[in-house]
Amino acid sequence: MNTTTLLEQGLRAENLSLGYDAANIIHNLSLTIPDAQVTSIIGPNGCGKSTLLRGLGRLLTPRSGEVILDGAPLAGQSTRQIATRISVLPQSPVAPSGLTVADLVSRGRHPRQKWYQQFSPADESVVEDALRATDILELAGTPIEDLSGGQRQRAWISMTLAQETGILLLDEPTTYLDLAHQVDVLELVRRLNREHGRTVVMVLHDISLAARYSDHIVAMKDGRILAQGSPAEVVTAERLLEVFGLDAQVVCEPTDGRPHVIPLGHRS
Numbered sequence: 001m002n003t004t005t006l007l008e009q010g011l012r013a014e015n016l017s018l019g020y021d022a023a024n025i026i027h028n029l030s031l032t033i034p035d036a037q038v039t040s041i042i043g044p045n046g047c048g049k050s051t052l053l054r055g056l057g058r059l060l061t062p063r064s065g066e067v068i069l070d071g072a073p074l075a076g077q078s079t080r081q082i083a084t085r086i087s088v089l090p091q092s093p094v095a096p097s098g099l100t101v102a103d104l105v106s107r108g109r110h111p112r113q114k115w116y117q118q119f120s121p122a123d124e125s126v127v128e129d130a131l132r133a134t135d136i137l138e139l140a141g142t143p144i145e146d147l148s149g150g151q152r153q154r155a156w157i158s159m160t161l162a163q164e165t166g167i168l169l170l171d172e173p174t175t176y177l178d179l180a181h182q183v184d185v186l187e188l189v190r191r192l193n194r195e196h197g198r199t200v201v202m203v204l205h206d207i208s209l210a211a212r213y214s215d216h217i218v219a220m221k222d223g224r225i226l227a228q229g230s231p232a233e234v235v236t237a238e239r240l241l242e243v244f245g246l247d248a249q250v251v252c253e254p255t256d257g258r259p260h261v262i263p264l265g266h267r268s
Contacts, residue, residue: 038213
């Protein structure tokens with residue numbers, strides 16, 4: 001593979017503007033997603049984090065600018081082609097009534113199948129691996145509506161794993177999870193990155209968890225990027241005040257030296 005090809009691989013936004021109806025949410029934003037790293041997007045409610053993620057996954061059409069995947073505009077690529085490179089887990093996804101966990105996860109294989117192709121033993125193996133990776137293999141035959149919130153979230157993550165894409169876009173993947181299961185999911189995300197080289201972009205509200213499990217952090221406010229870089233560069237008391245209006249003390253974790261946030265109060 002030549003140098004030009006290497007430089008063209010990956011996902012980036014160029015002068016991207018996104019919105020709904022008459023409102024613009026993302027304003028002329030440019031961003032390159034670090035390849036084979038875990039990136040977390042943080043920022044206050046309504047700042048455009050989820051909107052940006054939807055734009056990166058072509059769930060939302062840009063008003064201007066473009067998203068580039070592997071050197072080519074996302075708008076010009078087929079849905080199937082994109083689905084073999086990018087998995088998207090939106091906020092609060094909904095499954096049809098009666099669908100089992102195994103049925104849901106099996107849907108992750110659809111982009112890799114032709115219309116004439118049957119579900120193969122290889123597909124079954126991928127689905128089983130995805131269920132095992134999220135520790136819900138024993139729930140394979142359970143209807144989605146019978147799961148707890150945390151189990152349901154892990155089922156959806158399993159479906160994105162079954163797509164076997166190189167890029168995962170996860171919008172608040174720890175929603176509905178208690179702290180122990182939040183850590184389980186984020187450990188899984190980091191393992192997928194470290195062991196399989198997958199590029200991960202996730203929206204997180206817990207800044208300390210974002211700092212602990214990310215290589216790269218993007219801080220947004222009012223539809224724009226205010227800062228990006230390593231956790232140590234972005235998660236500072238000064239930056240938290242600028243982005244969130246939050247008075248906080250930032251200390252180093254004794255285990256790994258990463259920043260940990262101690263909130264002191266909100267400054268209006």
